[in-house]
Amino acid sequence: MQTIELNTPLIEKSISGLKAGDKVLLSGPIFVARDQAHIRLIDMIKKELELPVDLKNQVVYYAGPSPTKPGEVIGSIGPTTSARMDTISEPLFKQGLKITIGKGVRSDAFKELVKKYKAPYLAAMGGGGAVMQESVVESELIAFEDLGPEAIYRLTVKNMPLYVAYDIFGGDIYN
Amino acid sequence: MISQKTIKIAVAELCKKASFSLPKDVMQALDNAxxxxxxxxxxxxxxxxxxxxxxxxxxxxxxxxxxxTSVVFVEKGDKVKISDVDLINAINNGVKVGYKKYFLRKSIVKDPLRRENTKDNTPAIIHIEPKRGSSLKITLLQKGGGAENCSQIKMLKPAEGYEGVLDFIVETVRQASSKGCPPYVIGVGIGGNFEQAPYLAKKSLLRNLTKPNKDPFYDKMEKEALKRINQLGIGPQGFGGFVTAIGVNIEVAPCHIASLPVAVNTECSMHRHASVTLKI
Structure with missing residues (x-):
């Protein structure tokens, strides 16, 4: 198991070096978006509205944090089940999204998208909300505040511990 | 006399305890695994x-x-003088207070399709079981959505019997794969009817993982199910290995001559629950 330090925003070369099973320490800005945020973004794309986020070469972390305690940067923030986003991922890849982060296996159709858009899927520690929180150094609410834990946030992370689940060559940590 | 206020405060503290730590038996089972x-x-x-x-x-x-979801199991002694309406109200107020005070995530939407958050994690799902005696035992189970979504129910034919039930348990976990944060705790309800089986499955999750089933027949079945689940090779986080579950708990109930209902409730490795017993 090799460990790779990865910085955002991403460049193609750093992505193509990721192999299923590698450990990644991710640093830099990333977005947080899950079910309802995806649905709203896709609706805006359909209506040709300007999106609240520019996803080109960006990372989306599927998560819904607990409320931020006074003195903390963000609440507990482990990953949510990625499979729920399988059928609503492609419109975001078309916007230039390059890495998705969540937990658990995804559909075969999604694996094809990983190859097609050269957009690896990384796994975070499911059930590890407190340890993931430790790697967040800044957070900002970006859009859809009314969605509560499903709003879009921009985080700045430092050495966020992740594993390459699906690489762009078809490699799969779960197989 | 147990007041609504006492219950409210007790439930709020259970929310805290369940969120910030793991029960000893769960921790022990995970360490061993x-x-x-x-x-x-x-x-x-x-x-x-x-x-x-x-x-x-x-x-x-x-x-x-x-x-x-705040799932609350109550064992209510017949000498405890509080109406079920007041009891339910007090528990929901406790959840409201606990989730706000301790900065816990509010994950409940008012309507399954219109999906507006209730903003206080209520309503809790509350099961009240009447008992003899003068105590009120309240257990709070925090059931995460990811693992809950992997649960299944099936109405088997009685002829499918023991092996049919075992196959269904293992198949449910195989399909859950890594989506619900393994290693899992697997709650199984066998018998009853279409609504009782999943209730039994959920309730079985509360049994201490170090304690065997009191019925040797089902104790053997639990061990067999666990062995077969751990041969699936899913492993912690789905990254492969021998430990896909740390326990299988079975609860059973009488059922109709034509039926063999089986419910499998998948629970994540962060199996969070806490109990308190109040006396009159």
């Missing part, structure tokens, strides 16, 4: 897991951000 896993990736996950629990306890933050 991870000891058997030698792969560097799984050992890396184990380190993160231990660190996660330490941080949650030290900083008093939720070990998992999904502080779940």
């Amino acid at each position: 991870f000891k058997n896993e030698k792969s560097p990736r799984v050992q890396d996950i184990y380190k993160l897991f231990k660190k996660n629990i330490q941080i949650a306890g030290k900083k008093q933050v939720p070990a998992c951000q999904d502080t779940g």
Whole structure:
């Protein structure tokens, strides 16, 4: 198991070096978006509205944090089940999204998208909300505040511990 | 006399306790499970897991951000003089207070399709069981959505019997794969009818993982199910290995001559629950 330090925003070369099973320490800005945020973004794309986020070469972390305690940067923030986003991922890849982060296996159709858009899927520690929180150094609410834990946030992370689940060559940590 | 206020405060504290720590038996079962896993990736996950629990306890933050649906089991002694209406009200008020005070995530939407958040994690799902005696035992189970979504129910034919039930349990876990944060705790309800089986499955999750089933027949079945589940090779986080579940708990009930209902309730490795007993 090799460990790779990865910085955002991403460049193609750093992505193509990721192999299923590698450990990644991710640093830099990333977005947080899950079910309802995806649905709203896709609706805006359909209506040709300007999106609240520019996803080109960006990372989306599927998560819904607990409320931020006074003195903390963000609440507990482990990953949510990625499979729920399988059928609503492609419109975001078309916007230039390059890495998705969540937990658990995804559909075969999604694996094809990983190859097609050269957009690896990384796994975070499911059930590890407190340890993931430790790697967040800044957070900002970006859009859809009314969605509560499903709003879009921009985080700045430092050495966020992740594993390459699906690489762009078809490699799969779960197989 | 147990007042609504006493119940409210007790439930709020259960919300805190369940969120920031793991019950001893769950912690012990996970430690034992991870000891058997030698792969560097799984050992890396184990380190993160231990660190996660330490941080949650030290900083008093939720070990998992999904502080779940508040499922509350109440054993109510017949000498406890509080109406069920007041009891339910007090429990919901306790959840409201606890989730706000301790910065827990509010994960409940008012309507399954219109999906507006209730903003206080109520309503709790409350099961009241009448008992003899003068105590009120309240158990709060925080059931995360990811693992709950992997649960299944099936109405088997009686002829499918023991093997049919075992196959269904194992198949449910195979389909859950890594989506619900393994290693799992598997709650199984067998018998009853279409609504009772899943209730039994959920209730079975509360049994201490170090305690065997009192019925040797079902104790054997639990061990067989666990063995077969751990042969699936899903492993912690789905990264492979021998430990896909740390326990299988079975609860049964009488059922119709034509029926063999089976419900399998999948529970994540962060199996968070806490209890309190109030006396009159």
